[in-house]
Amino acid sequence: MASESNSYEHLLPPHFSSLVTAWLKEDTPSFDYGGFVVGEKQERAVLLGKAPGVVAGKPFFDEVFKQLGCRVEWLVAEGTEFQPIKEVAYVYGPARQLLMGERVALNMLARCSGIATRARRLAKLKEAHGYTGLVAGTRKTTPGFRLVEKYAMVVGGIDTHRMDLSSCIMLKDNHIWSQGSITSAVQKARSVGGFSVKIEVECQSEAEADEAIAAGADVVMLDNFDAAGMKTAAASLKDRWAQRGYKHVLVEASGGITEESIVDYFSSHIDIISLGSVTQGVPHVDFSLKVQRSQ
Structure with missing residues (x-):
């Protein structure tokens, strides 16, 4: 099973930041009307885990808020299992930037953690029954989101199978x-x-x-x-x-x-x-x- 102390972000290619840029561009293609309402006051937001699961997706979450000039302080390690309601992280930055990144970051984190949670349960089944082979995902991933989903499998503790047609x-x-x-x-x-x-x-x-x-x-x-x-x-x-x-x-x-x-x-x-x-x-x-x- 995957260790909670591993630095999984070291697996990611440098260009993963371009994925995040595209997500933000998709969500704010022109004016940020809500951001105009809340303004630039420095605030702190708390990330709450509201359902049991495995935290996965920290590098992508960090990059969302890094690109928006915010800072994330994590309270749990990548791959940690938690029970709700759990304070998982704090995010610091201008109010409008916090809200601009909110939905993009949460959508990613929810899916990445969901996949890691299922992967972790599969890894535990393997361990409990003494199975010595590999439990693996497949290439049935979401177009444009494969890197996140394969990353989630690693955090959850199973094999990624082939990454793409070339591998x-x-x-x-x-x-x-x-x-x-x-x-x-x-x-x-x-x-x-x-x-x-x-x-x-x-x-x-x-x-x-x-x-x-x-x-x-x-x-x-x-x-x-x-x-x-x-x-x-x-x-x-x-x-x-x-x-x-x-x-x-x-x-x-x-x-x-x-x-x-x-x-x-x-x-x-x-x-x-x-x-x-x-x-x-x-x-x-x-x-x-x-x-x-x-x-």
Whole structure:
């Protein structure tokens, strides 16, 4: 499970600030009418956690208010689990700047923390049941928001899976159809991916997985098997190919697996379990930012 003391912001590329700039531009494209009302008086706002969850998204939150000339003082570490109502941070700055950044920062923090909270529960399930493989998210992320969502998975304590189309070659049914066979698709992918990019093949049967492994795939994804069938197929593949000297092929379970059903898929023969539900339909964590009235 992820440590609360890690400095996760060191993972982020320098250009992440441009994402924040775009968010602010989207939310205030012209006049800030409400800001005109409140003016420039220096104030302090308190960030309240109003639902239980894991705090995630601090670097993005900080950047929102940095770009607006404000300062954030955090009271909890990134990755901390909390119970409501919890004072999470203080934000200092001109009143209109605090309110300009409020909704942008809260929207990001609520979703990032929601994903991290689900990821943390999955990591705890893995730990409680002694599963030694990886629990992973997927590439089913929100366009323009992937960096935040993948970051949330890390904070929550699970694997991010592939970050994008360039970081792993995943051959699905449409790729295979275009080439006529799994073997041809793998060979063509390897001709451009070289030795450093892994190839994963989505398989609907053991026979397809056998063909993928024989063609040189690094990972076979058993897709949409029920839990019992998944375990049986994974064990059969591992045993069969180990006897032939293939000891490093990874088996991934995917397709319709949820937080409620993942325990049924835990097996020493399954190396990775991936879930789209880490990002799809995940509940947000409720936060609010309240400007504290001067005494």
